Amino acid sequence: MTENQLKWTGFFVTVIGVVGLVLIFFSVDFGTSLADSWVAKQGGASTERYHIILESYIHSFLIAGSILFGFSLLFAIFTYFAFMLLPKR
Template sequence: MADELKKMLDDKEKVQLIIAAVVMLGGLVVLLKSVATGQAMGEKWLESQGNADTDLYLETIKSYIHLYQIVGGVMFGGGLLTLLRAKLKK
């Protein structure tokens, strides 16, 4: 019975590590694609507005880029910290 419990805990830890690695890699992708995605979102915003001041358009693009950088950074950092914590536990 103790062996089954230990195996179940090991499986749970493996799943958590896999999820952490996927979140970390997803965050890295979001970080690397933040400029292109931010520009695309800015262009969609401009299309929905019809027309806008150039400064406002550029500020909107910057805001979208920063948004994706923050989200990607949080995902990457959270996944990395989870993996490091698991590594230091062992």
């Protein structure tokens, strides 16, 4: 890998990490919004069912954010070591 490729990889790792953190920290807001739109499409739902749907959406965003953030950490470590092993000119 060239130094330029490593810099671009670092940029994409940062973007993916930020997206993952946003999904994690705002999972409740995103999940509530989707659950509310689901109830509006259904025309109403019982409290128990709404709660199950709400938790499902929240957990979906938490899982997606965790996966993205985990991959970004993994690739950040890879990029760091690849940059350190790159011959200096």
